[in-house]
Amino acid sequence: MTDDALIEAARVSKAWPFEEARKLLKRYPDGRRPDGQPVVFETGYGPSGLPHIGTFQEVLRTTLVRRAFEALTGGAPTRLVAFSDDMDGLRKVPDNVPNQALLAQHLGKPLSRIPDPFEAGFPSFAAHNNAKLRAFLDRFGFDYEFVSSSEMYNAGAFDEALRGVLRTNQAILDIMLPTLRAERAATYSPILPVSPTTGAVLQVPVEVVDAESGTIRFTDENGEAVEQSALGGMSKLQWKVDWAMRWVALGVDYEMYGKDLTDSGVQSGKIAQVLGGRKPEGLIYELFLDANGEKISKSKGNGLTIEEWLTYGSEESLGFYIFPNPKSAKSLHAGVIPRAVDDYWQFRGQLAEQPLDKQLGNPVWHLLRTTDKAGEGAGDTLPVTYALLLNLVGVLGAGATREQVWSYLGNYVGDADPAAHPELDKLVGTALAYNRDFIAPGLVRQAPTANEAAALRELDQQLSGLEPDTSAETLQTMVYEIGKREEFGFASLRDWFQGLYRTLLGSDQGPRMGSFIALYGIANTRQLIAEALAR
Template sequence: MTDTTTKPALLRDDAVHQAAQVSKSWPFEEARKVLKRYPQGKRDATGALVPVVFETGYGPSGLPHIGTFTEVLRTTLVRRAYEELTRDADGNPAPTRLVAFSDDMDGLRKVPDNVPDKDMLTANLGKPLSRIPDPFGTHASFAAHNNALLREFLDQFGFDYEFVAASERYDAGAFDDALKNVLRHYDAIMAIMLPTLREERRKTYSPVLPISPKTGVVLQVPIEVVDADAGLIRFTDEDGTAIEHSVLGGQAKLQWKVDWAMRWVALGVDYEMFGKDLTDSGTQSGKIAQVLGGRRPDGLIYELFLDEKGEKISKSKGNGLTIEQFLEYGTEEAMAFYLFREPKSAKSLHVGVIPRAADEYWQFREKLSAQPVEQQLGNPVWHLLRTNGYHGGAGDSLPVTYGLLLNLVGVLGAGASRDQVWSYLGNYVANADAAAHPALDALVTRALAYNRDFIAPTLQRRKPQPNEAAALAALDGALAGMAPDAGAEAFQTVVYEVGKTEAFGFESLRDWFRALYETLLGSAQGPRMGSFIALYGLANTRALIAEALGA
């Protein structure tokens, strides 16, 4: 991604800058929250301009997933919108930072299903993730392994971010002053938290979680503050021994709602979005941040993903769509486009959404260059192209939709190959070469996989009814008199004319198209038939009709 904190921009596009001030696109609406927070820019005690801090959080007890991507993507979009809002006459935006924070001091609560050496992890339950050996044997700790995966994951998509690990900050003493501050406000924090807890939980709750000097386990035990300025507490260890203990230098961590608030204050976080399931946590952490002398960040509370049945996606249930699965059947652009839209509405996330997302992305991208500036700023693609500094331009389009590709490979069957698809694309696309059309080639690869796993196993062509058979025969006769290169529009006109013939008895053209789809393609839905004929080829289409007629 473009590092706008260090590189000057081009001269400001005043039309874009002005339109951004009133754009109702959600990234701009979110960015204006930050602008309202700092009307004159964020400044330090000397009055110098300092970066606005955007943050995303990650729990490294598991592997990075599509929710991680979603949060970093959406936060980046708000960051870029804020930069657009604050560009000066020379095009330079107000400085910003994006911090990707890993809570790797958290104690391991249960052994994940998808890791090796479960016995070793079981023996280390309760210890900070950063102090448990790596079951994969590649890094210094389990957290280090997962943190490395997170960074590789974010780098894969070109995000511009600064990685911060809780363990490094705690162990190096960078959070020591913040921990002392928590101890000084211990009673006030308890007054916020205790009313939100069940009676049984209140008996053991503490904002500070000491790490046992004997077992290395993160303890959920009551504490007594001995000396806040010295960072000293007293508690009873697992073996019943009363211990006076320092919370500094990585010898304790904070309960997560308190930790969240402490992090906001210590890192100067100004913006962080989170899911609807953390609404209450965000409220309590905001109150604690205020007690600690800070301020809750602005942010968006987004809705959660649902599966195909409308049920909440759960990692433990495995009913969601992983990022690897999305990218096997769809492109990164399609995924980002789908995740961009309507973040405050619950979204179904399953393989069925991929083809439409892929086609809608390119529909919006093709419109972009011809739109007036105020409409461009409402176009999802305008925002997505700016996550990595590319602004797009004329000619950003695909000659064939993903939906049409799926219809083609559906007819070709589960054994269709990439080269075979490209040979058919030669009927429809000028200079039909994969190297000349890399974006289309990426969709060809995904369409073959999608067809293999989801379409081919379900396709079933039905026998046409008598009136449908007569219409198909008439269509074949009309096509017989056409040139192979007549073009999609000419083929489409012939299809319309046959369907409108009263003798065939179709109540509407929709019934005619459904008959074509079900008898020729084996599906209840399908493409614009003129485009399909041009792509599949005139002779091949006539052969398909002959097969349906049993000829």
């Protein structure tokens, strides 16, 4: 595949990362910034909490657009900035951290100036969470540059941008005040001074004394009038103003954000223009929902964490699940994991044989490029599906072990050795965990109906005459033919297979039965049938 062929295909691809990348091509028609600097992509992170699945999806999706833009432009230089808003004042004590009384003493102070409640050796609460963010992003192999808001403010790197805010203070007020309630508008200021007495970030009216020197005047918490510099970490900006200032100061060209920040994006875009900059291109994505269709909330704990997903599925399957339709809400709960795992491997297996235009629409093509592994593993497949693995583990029961599972895999997989199939071995571990937590506790195998029992007896009789190494296809054909026989009275083959799943596996859904019998073994399957008939 030549670069020219890729560029031509990317220009017309309907895959959403390319559609987003083409927005940047309209911004920079030759694919390069006029100043010769790399095109800047940004993601934001609020370090008052630990990184979570929302953090992952935003960095992943932004990286997908970044790599699509590079492909579209034949390798235009780019940067991804992971920005931590650690200069923000702590508004409330999070529910899920230790030493809450300690944090309560520092409410209002910048997160980077509050002691670490985890007592893990970090100089601040923000430093602890920032370290977790970097470790989190590194774990998934993302290419990014970490930028701390506090470090930028304290080092004076934002000083010139702050002067710009001070110069245009009234114009920014004209944008913001009409959007605020009267009570909020009465005390609103684009600039939030840091109190010289308490160190808190203050929400008080501010008078700009001298924009060029950065001097401001305000009333401190103790009622005293204070005149001090807004520069060098002595102030920060209101959220929407801060976002706009950051876009301008860092030259951000692309940033996506959630639907809940739609209004913030509009106002920040206007402020960026006042500051002499330009709102980045971007995508407004929908939010995750829980199993009941309710918005996921960190305080409610009704979502699925990264660690939970990786306990029951794979990193690749998480990326695969997140990839499609970012403008549509997604349910995020354990029930979606098995399908995501199998769909990922199905698409990965197809990739190598697809023509280029189809590859660019294949999520795996994009996912492999997020960590500079373009094409690696394309065409790979698993010898068994995750769904089939879960059915096997489900039959073995909650006490099943990895060694037991591999002993059964020997019926179906050549060279059934974990070292020879490391990806499958990972899924054996996650299948055992999924079965333990979600399948085994509610597993009930139903008694067969009269016609199901008759068909099961016929299946058992036919199995009794087969060799142990009979192929999965032969077994599948046999099961299929039994279900078609009029004497057993099934309205459709679907009814027969559902009967098998309910009586033998304790599930409403299941695998190809020929594959399951080959994997579990003919003798063991006959034992399952005997147990079902005994019910």
